[in-house]
Amino acid sequence: MTTFLGVPLRRHAHAPESPLRGTESFPQAARRELANPQLRANLAHATATIRAKRAAVVGELADWEALRDSGSAIKADVMARLPELLEQFEAAFTARGGTVHWAADADEANRIVTELVRATGADEVIKIKSMATQEIGLNEYLEEQGIAAVETDLAELIVQLGHDKPSHILVPAIHRNRTEIRDIFVSEMTGVVEGLTDDPRELAMAARTHLRRKFLSARVAVSGANFGIADTGTLCVVESEGNGRMCLTLPDTLITVMGIEKLLPTFADLEVFLQLLPRSSTGERMNPYTSLWSGVTPGDGPQDLHVVLLDNGRTNALADEVGRAALHCIRCSACLNVCPVYERTGGHAYGSVYPGPIGAVLTPQLTGMQGHDDPNASLPYASSLCGACYDACPVKINIPELLVELRARSVDDERGGMPGGWDAAMKAASWVMSDPKRFAAAEKGLQLGRIVAGRDRKISTLPPPLSGWTQSRDLPAPPAQTFRAWWRETHPEEQA
Amino acid sequence: MTGSREAVLGRIRAALATAGPVAAQPVPREYDRRGALAPGSPEAIELLVDRLIDYRAEVQVVAPAEVTAAVARALGDAASVVVPRGLPDDVLAACEQDGRQVVGDLSEIPLTAAQLDGIDAVVTGARVAIALSGTIVLDGGPDQGRRAITLVPDLHVIVLRADQVVQTVPEAIALLDPTAPLTMISGPSATSDIELQRVEGVHGPRTLRVVIVG
Ligand code: SF4
Numbered sequence: 001m002t003t004f005l006g007v008p009l010r011r012h013a014h015a016p017e018s019p020l021r022g023t024e025s026f027p028q029a030a031r032r033e034l035a036n037p038q039l040r041a042n043l044a045h046a047t048a049t050i051r052a053k054r055a056a057v058v059g060e061l062a063d064w065e066a067l068r069d070s071g072s073a074i075k076a077d078v079m080a081r082l083p084e085l086l087e088q089f090e091a092a093f094t095a096r097g098g099t100v101h102w103a104a105d106a107d108e109a110n111r112i113v114t115e116l117v118r119a120t121g122a123d124e125v126i127k128i129k130s131m132a133t134q135e136i137g138l139n140e141y142l143e144e145q146g147i148a149a150v151e152t153d154l155a156e157l158i159v160q161l162g163h164d165k166p167s168h169i170l171v172p173a174i175h176r177n178r179t180e181i182r183d184i185f186v187s188e189m190t191g192v193v194e195g196l197t198d199d200p201r202e203l204a205m206a207a208r209t210h211l212r213r214k215f216l217s218a219r220v221a222v223s224g225a226n227f228g229i230a231d232t233g234t235l236c237v238v239e240s241e242g243n244g245r246m247c248l249t250l251p252d253t254l255i256t257v258m259g260i261e262k263l264l265p266t267f268a269d270l271e272v273f274l275q276l277l278p279r280s281s282t283g284e285r286m287n288p289y290t291s292l293w294s295g296v297t298p299g300d301g302p303q304d305l306h307v308v309l310l311d312n313g314r315t316n317a318l319a320d321e322v323g324r325a326a327l328h329c330i331r332c333s334a335c336l337n338v339c340p341v342y343e344r345t346g347g348h349a350y351g352s353v354y355p356g357p358i359g360a361v362l363t364p365q366l367t368g369m370q371g372h373d374d375p376n377a378s379l380p381y382a383s384s385l386c387g388a389c390y391d392a393c394p395v396k397i398n399i400p401e402l403l404v405e406l407r408a409r410s411v412d413d414e415r416g417g418m419p420g421g422w423d424a425a426m427k428a429a430s431w432v433m434s435d436p437k438r439f440a441a442a443e444k445g446l447q448l449g450r451i452v453a454g455r456d457r458k459i460s461t462l463p464p465p466l467s468g469w470t471q472s473r474d475l476p477a478p479p480a481q482t483f484r485a486w487w488r489e490t491h492p493e494e495q496a
Numbered sequence: 497m498t499g500s501r502e503a504v505l506g507r508i509r510a511a512l513a514t515a516g517p518v519a520a521q522p523v524p525r526e527y528d529r530r531g532a533l534a535p536g537s538p539e540a541i542e543l544l545v546d547r548l549i550d551y552r553a554e555v556q557v558v559a560p561a562e563v564t565a566a567v568a569r570a571l572g573d574a575a576s577v578v579v580p581r582g583l584p585d586d587v588l589a590a591c592e593q594d595g596r597q598v599v600g601d602l603s604e605i606p607l608t609a610a611q612l613d614g615i616d617a618v619v620t621g622a623r624v625a626i627a628l629s630g631t632i633v634l635d636g637g638p639d640q641g642r643r644a645i646t647l648v649p650d651l652h653v654i655v656l657r658a659d660q661v662v663q664t665v666p667e668a669i670a671l672l673d674p675t676a677p678l679t680m681i682s683g684p685s686a687t688s689d690i691e692l693q694r695v696e697g698v699h700g701p702r703t704l705r706v707v708i709v710g
Contacts, residue, residue: 080512153689288683288700311504316511
């Protein structure tokens with residue numbers, strides 16, 4: 001692996017309020033979020049629920065590991081053949097009456113969407129929840145241009161009405177409980193029924209009433225895409241509530257913003273990903289609605305179809321082994337739901353629209369790390385490296401290994417390339433963690449440390465190069481039980 | 497507005513060159529591409545029924561002679577129903593029972609979304625159903641119609657033939673025409689956004705009733 005820090009940057013210094021960069025480091029933000037017991041309780045409840053559901057439906061499939069192997073290999077193939085597959089997608093989508101646009105960065109994507117909306121004469125668009133449009137700050141940009149962007153996903157609506165930020169890839173309002181949601185609806189939604197309770201059904205129906213009028217009159221919709229199929233020019237949106245179907249079929253114009261890495265080579269590859277995605281993300285055998293379209297169908301659905309292919313740092317990531325692996329991500333959010341760090345800090349602490357384990361890898365790869373003071377340079381440390389995310393990932397992204405590599409690079413960078421003890425330790429850790437057997441062996445080895453530590457449970461002297469560390473502090477003896485062993489014991493429902 | 501096309505493609509090629517050539521790896525396909533259950537077999541149907549009920553759809557399995565009665569039951573007290581052009585006669589007969597208003601969605605004069613919003617129910621066929629995941633796929637065929645008609649009314653009744661039921665996702669994908677507008681439906685619309693608790697019926701039809709003709 002290369003040893004330079006991050007990746008070469010083509011576009012510099014995002015504004016502090018960039019959707020991909022917070023204003024403070026992860027430890028600072030985490031400390032603040034940890035002081036909120038309500039947040040922790042809401043998150044613990046929500047992630048425990050979804051973990052149990054996921055484990056149950058993953059356990060049902062005898063061929064789950066084979067599906068993961070296949071999914072992982074398909075994404076590797078996509079990255080290796082990306083130019084050819086994008087051109088193939090473009091040709092197929094265009095041949096069926098759609099228009100393809102290319103956007104190098106967030107600004108360009110926002111401008112393209114705005115011009116397309118303007119051309120229709122509309123001053124309002126309805127939106128399906130999409131990470132790509134959050135990443136480029138599309139809603140805010142459209143507002144500045146005098147175009148209202150209405151989020152139609154219930155969770156996004158909660159976030160929008162609560163003047164809040166999303167905190168989870170899939171369940172953006174996961175940090176809110178029913179009482180908080182009720183209060184937001186009562187104070188922000190017009191025409192809520194008298195005496196609205198905090199019953200989830202009642203709250204969902206209030207949202208239904210609130211949005212129905214918008215759906216029936218909307219002329220333009222904006223979506224993301226879960227997958228784009230190269231050989232057929234097909235776009236795919238996976239959802240639950242039906243707000244997606246409303247946006248995808250009722251308006252005249254549909255504009256889809258899709259990251260260039262979202263492709264699959266063939267239509268048949270959907271058979272793998274339509275099994276991996278719902279089971280990993282919401283813990284369902286299949287999500288309630290999946291929509292697929294390959295260009296214009298006369299007499300059915302939007303007759304004016306556009307797709308904006310978005311780079312915005314993805315080619316930076318692609319140039320690097322860590323980034324390329326991170327681009328395999330299908331945004332299922334399984335890694336968030338199993339992460340003990342995410343479960344305690346919540347998504348806002350990561351500063352980026354991509355939080356959790358994958359966010360800690362992907363975010364610095366998309367933006368680059370601009371020196372020690374860049375909040376995104378702290379993200380590779382936002383992990384206990386427990387390995388749960390790797391086990392959960394449907395496309396087998398080895399997130400702990402990638403994080404360790406990024407940490408090693410950031411240390412290299414600060415030392416100006418001089419190898420030091422910490423650097424060597426990180427390199428060793430990287431080697432250990434890249435293989436589950438080595439990792440397990442190392443965990444056993446830690447037990448030796450307990451003997452060295454003696455009765456006061458502290459290790460006061462270590463051999464070089466680690467002696468530099470113990471000169472100024474005692475190292476607590478390794479715990480009697482490893483984190484992974486403890487996790488297994490206390491979370492039996494995880495054993496998919 | 498294709499100014500960045502060459503730039504982006506150029507960056508991708510440069511990025512791939514930087515990271516070094518990647519040898520093409522064959523994609524392993526060891527997962528189950530066929531289920532053990534034959535399409536339309538009683539076991540496949542039993543599995544589908546189980547999955548559909550788990551997602552709070554209501555299901556009837558009936559003999560061919562009972563279709564009209566079953567569809568009429570599924571429509572319940574709906575006073576109006578929208579139908580696609582190519583619905584089979586026995587299904588259409590059920591729609592016309594009980595003084596129900598039947599509205600045809602014809603391609604020459606498609607109904608507006610607002611008109612659809614005033615209709616209680618929709619009855620359609622389907623292309624294929626996946627037992628393992630409880631999924632029914634619509635492809636816009638003559639017995640299914642435009643996507644909008646199965647979206648706006650609050651009750652969706654789907655009439656499936658037993659031989660349309662396959663066990664696995666790959667078997668269903670193989671039957672689909674990628675150029676058709678496809679909608680996969682697994683139970684009624686639902687949200688899990690409030691404390692991860694599933695609530696049926698947010699924006700799509702709140703009730704899904706399936707009649708399987710065996
Ligand atoms: S990294 Fe893997 S587990 Fe995490 S969101 Fe992406 S695909 Fe899902």
